[in-house]
Amino acid sequence: MRAAIGLWRWRHNPLRRSTDLAEAWVAFVAAALLCVLVPLTGWAAGASANGSLQRAARTQQEQRVPTTARVVRAADRQATGGRTAEAAGEDRLRRSVVARWTAPDGSTRTGTVSMARRRSAPGSTFPLWTDRSGQPVAAPMNADAARAHAVVAGLTAALLAGLLVETVRRLAVRRLVLTRYARLDRAWAATGPDWGRTGTGS
Structure with missing residues (x-):
């Protein structure tokens, strides 16, 4: 230290x-x-x-509900122009699919969601989090x-x-340090002219 x-x-x-x-x-x-x-x-x-x-x-855990979605088909590809390299890397691991799930009110919803590419075959099921209205959301943060x-x-x-x-x-x-140097300069300016003379300091 x-x-x-x-x-x-x-x-x-x-x-x-x-x-x-x-x-x-x-x-x-x-x-x-x-x-x-x-x-x-x-x-x-x-x-x-x-x-x-x-x-x-x-709050997230209270407002978000887990459910199970089923893949209906692959989603239509969208234009990827201008996407960053990081986003392109994520696209290689995930893909958008059209899926069907049950909302908290019991109604059936269909929409486009992103999921792991290896489990995106039609008919596959995967866990999905929704809000109270049934819209897909990210998983809640845990403790x-x-x-x-x-x-x-x-x-x-x-x-x-x-x-x-x-x-x-x-x-x-x-x-x-600067203060110390300034004091040394002043002391030398006061003593320097008499340096080496006979009788200096007497």
Whole structure:
């Protein structure tokens, strides 16, 4: 931890300058923040994100209904001009089909959905999620996925907080170094003209 490098400047010796002591305090404060504030920031961000994501997951699970759909036929191909390479890669693994399923109200619905290519033969069945009106939707987020996203959010927040602390420490040390050089220049300007003369300082 580079923030602790300046701690040695607390040692008492006749050559220690005021900027050395200030640099030691900067290092101490930065080390304390890295050990205390950064973990707390990560925990707070992760806990907040987890609460929000868990609520969203519960809402999705309440509003989305699982059902079983049956493939009727392959869907007509649509123009693929301008599609990205990533989208084209997904198309190789999935295909659009016309399928039939039962809506939550008991009515039969038919529509175009996307599914795994290997299970898209006519007559094949596959799980499908719908909303309360019977329209196909993505599968709801589960609690484990929400928790994983929250962990990533917490780690990201902790990393950003650590980078902020280190950036401020570096700026403060740079300012102290510039101040030290300015003092040296002033001292040399005051002493330099008499350097080497007989009786200097008498």
